[in-house]
Every structure is written in structure tokens, then in C-alpha cells.
Amino acid sequence: MNTRFASHLGVTALVSGLFAGLAAPAVAGPTYENNSGGTFRYYGQFNPSFQSFDDGGDDFSTLVDNANSNSRIGFWLEQPFGENTLRFNFETALGLRSSDGVDQNGRPQNISWDRTRIRKVDLQYATARYGTFSFGQGSMASDGLAESDLSGTGVIQTSSIADSAGGFLFRTSTGTLSGVSIGSAFRSLDGGRLGRVRYDTPEFSGFTVSASYGEEILRSNSDREAYDVAVRYTNDDLGDFTINGALGAVWNENGPGTKTRDIVASFAALHEPSGVSFAVAGGDRDTGGEYAFAKLGYTANFLSVGATSFAIDYYDGSDMVTSGDSAESWGIAAVQNFDNLNLETYVAYRDYSYSDTSATSYQDSSSVMAGARWKF
DSSP states (O other), rough: OOOOHHHHHHHHHHHHHHHHHHHHOOOOOOOOEEETOOOEEEEEEEEEEEEEEOOSSSSSEEEEEOOTOOOEEEEEEEEEEEEEEEEEEEEEEEOBBBBTOTTTTBOOSSSOOOOEEEEEEEEEETTTEEEEEEEEEOOOOTTTTOOOOOSOOTOOOOOOOGGTTTEEEETTTSEEEEHHHEHSSSSOOBBBEEEEEEEEEBBBTTTTEEEEEEOOOTTTOOOOOEEEEEEEEEEEEEETTEEEEEEEEEEEESTTOOOEEEEEEEEEEEEETTEEHHHHHHHEEETTTTEEEEEEEEEEEHHHHHHHHEEEEEEEEEESTTTEEEEEEEEEEEEEEEEGTTEEEEEOOOEEEEESSSSSBOOOOEEEEEEEEOOO
């Protein structure tokens, strides 16, 4: 057994059990309705995790917020107008210390909220015939393109490898820290959230087409602009199979002379009788950088409290930091659902390796995360 993997197991088992034992019962947010059919609904989630990182020379452990699906709170307002609906969605992260923001040089404060933590201030007008028009801070059309997944382990294991430990640096063979971070070497090229205008077509035979234009409005001194287009497909009426997929292109500009074009795609399939799932994702940047990701999962009902899911994945990327470099990672994860509590507990191990064309060699790294996500 990998010695770093074995060294993590005792601590993570203890932490996982502690999270499960201390979790509060779920309290589902009520829906309030006015006399004309309008509704107000609040929601949120809390996703604390224990993070342990081994860079080949030293170990670092701390409590963090899981960046795969961070702790947040929000609400929806909806008002119907005939067959159409006007919606408003506000959502913000809680500003807890994020798993992708810790590194060997220190850790952020336990709580640090500023306006960049706002995820959505989104006004939508949904029409039955013409689709949905969205305005404000929110998801670009390409947000989530790389994350088609039916494994049941998305709370801790996705193609966004950097979420688990993106701030940490690779250590060189001489024992010094390099300038290459996990986050820079392992990218998913997935779209994000901006102040944008977006249009989504009505669903047609499982297909939806989206397009958006956005600008960075929450970060100071940012010149980022982006426009994108995406197509998504979902079908759960294929006998024993459910599939979904996504494909899109993103054009980014972060100031004069900084234009890039990303192509991103993902596909997932689930064989429902056996619980076996498979997912693939990949991306390419025209100025340099490409990757492929594959994941195999299995879900079963071993316990009456809820489904148990396992998955293993592999990521292979190149040219993300410098031309000719290579980044590889593999990971395993387990997630246990507690349906009556709206709770998922999880543990995941990940191994990272990196090389480039310079004379520098880099030590392999590994991370473990164990925690629980409670939704309300």
C-alpha cells in the first residue's frame, strides 16, 4: 500500500466518523406562497472537511471548506405570469477557509467574506415557448461543462482536480518549494460565474443550447471578458441507462493580447440495475494546455440509510504551465448518503505528479479529504 495513503487513513476515518456523529438533523427550508402564486424559498449547505496534504517532504493538515461544493446560502423568488415565470436568485458562499486556498506558506483566516464570495445575483425570465433569459451575476453558459457525472461522488471527486488542494506547491527533488501549484498544473478549463447576459433555449428531445456574454464585476482591477456557447443533453429514458453530456467553447480575454479559446466536453453514463457508471471529460486551450479525464463509479444500497458510492479516476494533462510539461493524477473516493438527514459523508485520496522540460525534477504529492455536506 502507498505509505502516504496508509498514513492518512487513521486520521481520516476518525474525522469522517466525527462528522457523521455530530451532524444535525436536516431542516428543509419552507416555501412561502402569495395570493397570486408567487413563491419564496431559501436553501443552503454546510460542507466542512479535514484536509491533509503531503508534498513529499512535509505534511500539512487543517480544517477547510470543501471547494468542490462550498458552504453557501441563498434564496429563490418566483412569480408566474401566465405560462411564463419571473425568477430572482441570490446566493453567496459563507466565506469559510477554502480547500483550494491553503498552501505550505500558511492558511487563510477561518472566515473571510468579501463581495467575491457572492455567487449569484440573477434575474431570470423563463418563457414556455422561447426559453430563458438571464441577467446579472451567475453561471456562464459554459459553467459545469467538464462535470457530467452520474457516480454519486461529485461532492468530493470531479474533473476539477484543483478543488481539493489547488494552492499547494510541488516540492523539487532538492527539497525546495517550486513555483508550480496544483491549481496551475491541473485545470479543467470549465466555465465559471461572471456578471453576464445569458440565453437558454427550451429543451428539445433532451437537448438545450445556451449562450452568454460576461464580464468580471466582483474583483477589482480585473479586465476579464468572456463569451461562450454550450449544448447539453440528458436522457433517462434509455431502458436501463441514463446518460448526460455537454460540449462548448469559451473565448476569454483578460486585457489586450490575452485572448484564449477553450473547447470543453464531458459525457457520463449510468447502468441503473448494476449501479456502474462511467464519465469522461476533456479540454483544449488554443494557446497551450490540454487534458483528458476518466472516472469509473459504483453505487449500491448496502445500508438502509442511503446509497453508498465509490469511484476511481485518472487525469492526464499537458502544457498547462509551460510548453512540454505533463501532469498526472489519480484518485479514489467513497460517499455515504444519509437520506433522512440530507447528509453525505465522504473520504477521498488523490495522488499528483508533475514534470517539465527543465532540469528540475518534482516530488509526487498526495492529499486526503474527509468531511460531510449537509443540505437544508
